[in-house]
Amino acid sequence: MNELKNRGVQDILIAVVDGLKGFPEAITAAFPEATVQTCIVHLVRHSLNFCAWKDRKTVAIDLRRIYGAATAEQAAVELDAFEEKWAGKYASIAPAWRRAWQVSVATNGHGVVIMDGAGWHKSGTLNIPENLSILFLPPYSPELNPVENIWQYLRQTYISNPVFENWDAIVDACCDAWNRLAAETGRIKSIATLNWATIGQ
Secondary structure (H helix, E strand, O other): HHHHHHHOOOOOOOOEEEOOOHHHHHHHHHHOOEEEOHHHHHHHHHOOOOOOOOHHHHHHHHHHHHOOOOOOOHHHHHHHHHHHOOOOOOOOOOHHHHHHHHHHHOOOOOEEEEEEEOOOHHHOOOOOOOOOOEEEOOOOOOHHHHHHHHHHHHHHOOOOOOOOOOHHHHHHHHHHHHHHHHHHHOOHHHHHHHHHHOOOO
């Protein structure tokens, strides 16, 4: 993290970590304002490593009740229920989730996820929590994805057609490009906002 900071990265908005011990503390030491959360996919995989093969499907379903809960309070209730059910057989799982709790649950948070129209994104069995909104993109329209627009601007404006000597040169160029973009007040908003698609203005 200090190396990134020394390269010129001024801030990180959200960092999603894989559970490596000490990593959240390293991030917040270098970037105190960063929001750090544990990756649910890594947490689920870690949990299933404790399970016998025959129990994995059932345990995965029970874990989904935790991370799919609409509120942090409901998730805590589901975690208690999970521990009561499985503590005798897999005592290590619930404590692992409790240790990760402070970097897994954003208080009063509401997320917005932009997705393409893949069939599994629109499954009728998909349980979407109340504090999560999903915005589906029309077919064949990557230009409507704000991240795609920002990345295209970075490539075209700052790092178009260079020849890099090594990996460090690539990282330096990307960090420099991002910092230059971040220094342009309002630029990211103007790139990511589509006036004709904005509601309430």
